[in-house]
Amino acid sequence: MTETGASVTGEPDASGRGPYAKGVARRRQIIESAIAEFAERGVDGTSLRTLGEAIGVSHATLRHYFASRDELLVEVYRAHEERDPADSPSDRGAVEVMTASADINRAIPGLVRLYATLTTDALQEDHPASREFIRERFRAVREDLARRIRDGQASGRIASDIDATDAAALVIAASDGLQVQWLLDPDEVDVRRALTLLERLLPGSAG
Amino acid sequence: MTETGASVTGEPDASGRGPYAKGVARRRQIIESAIAEFAERGVDGTSLRTLGEAIGVSHATLRHYFASRDELLVEVYRAHEERDPADSPSDRGAVEVMTASADINRAIPGLVRLYATLTTDALQEDHPASREFIRERFRAVREDLARRIRDGQASGRIASDIDATDAAALVIAASDGLQVQWLLDPDEVDVRRALTLLERLLPGSAG
Numbered sequence: 001m002t003e004t005g006a007s008v009t010g011e012p013d014a015s016g017r018g019p020y021a022k023g024v025a026r027r028r029q030i031i032e033s034a035i036a037e038f039a040e041r042g043v044d045g046t047s048l049r050t051l052g053e054a055i056g057v058s059h060a061t062l063r064h065y066f067a068s069r070d071e072l073l074v075e076v077y078r079a080h081e082e083r084d085p086a087d088s089p090s091d092r093g094a095v096e097v098m099t100a101s102a103d104i105n106r107a108i109p110g111l112v113r114l115y116a117t118l119t120t121d122a123l124q125e126d127h128p129a130s131r132e133f134i135r136e137r138f139r140a141v142r143e144d145l146a147r148r149i150r151d152g153q154a155s156g157r158i159a160s161d162i163d164a165t166d167a168a169a170l171v172i173a174a175s176d177g178l179q180v181q182w183l184l185d186p187d188e189v190d191v192r193r194a195l196t197l198l199e200r201l202l203p204g205s206a207g
Numbered sequence: 208m209t210e211t212g213a214s215v216t217g218e219p220d221a222s223g224r225g226p227y228a229k230g231v232a233r234r235r236q237i238i239e240s241a242i243a244e245f246a247e248r249g250v251d252g253t254s255l256r257t258l259g260e261a262i263g264v265s266h267a268t269l270r271h272y273f274a275s276r277d278e279l280l281v282e283v284y285r286a287h288e289e290r291d292p293a294d295s296p297s298d299r300g301a302v303e304v305m306t307a308s309a310d311i312n313r314a315i316p317g318l319v320r321l322y323a324t325l326t327t328d329a330l331q332e333d334h335p336a337s338r339e340f341i342r343e344r345f346r347a348v349r350e351d352l353a354r355r356i357r358d359g360q361a362s363g364r365i366a367s368d369i370d371a372t373d374a375a376a377l378v379i380a381a382s383d384g385l386q387v388q389w390l391l392d393p394d395e396v397d398v399r400r401a402l403t404l405l406e407r408l409l410p411g412s413a414g
Binding site (some may be wrong): 004042056090112113116117120124125131134135138139142149154156157162163165167169172173174175176178180183184185188189190193194195197198200201202204 | 248302319320323324326327329330331332338341342345346349352358369370372373376377379381382383384385387388390391392395396397401402403405407408409411
């Protein structure tokens, strides 16, 4: 999963050319190590300093690459999403896309916790980087799902009088909220089954 | 709304009898002040010390009444829920109950932020008080909503082959997740409209 390796104390990727490429490789290594760390241990109370200790990078080095703890958390989550994109061909339904994504997340609860931390930080004052990232992410996912729902309406699979944006927000909310309940109570909450129920319900009166 | 008053620097409620009653009244005053503080300013980075400064109570006094920051946050949220219970007669539908609760929350975004903080804390290590409270709260709400859904099935309003517990988890998730999206993007996300859509969908093939 981590082609660049878990150790970030060695030299930058040998394929890097010149100082800029080295910096990019080094930054990438730090992010990969942070992903591994968060996946295993979660993100609670993580400051740049404690994270640096955990992954064996000096605080000064971390500060060189990331302006703040929030920026590092955002970059880690972004890298995770880019590396493990939910497999979502454009003709796949909205709920199906979120179910596939939730399936991936279930194997890496630390990343679900990181996402919850980013989202909660985004709601508070004084976390502009998290707020910007999470708000834009929600907007982009709502837009993508709304398009899929409109496609479903065009093909007659979903009732035409359902507001696609409301439905998109609802599907994201269901997926996010179910993952939180599942993390707290894995024997009581089945994310996939509950999302499958939503998929059955979503057609509305069509279908 | 706060009968005990916002100031906690004065004497305990005169109706208290003896030191125990005084202690209870004082604890209650602190909680009420904290609710007011959170409703206005949110909970970000709140330690017992900074909260004490904000509401004019010494750190020693707070430590006397609350073992930890988490215990105070839990008690504040519990008091908020007891004071402003969503009006939920037992024959009200599951989605309706969550919609009523979300309507109340919309007026006090600071408390929605507090709830998000408690929930995210609950997912991390080292927050046993938050974890216990939030897990039990989810269990209780799922049980209550599942009962309402089974009632709906008994009366033919909801398809009988829907799993009531899955549906209950789904309704809670939708409500929680929509409130998060709304806090981040109030012009783009309409909690009430999206929950009304869920209410329309939930009957499944019955209705």
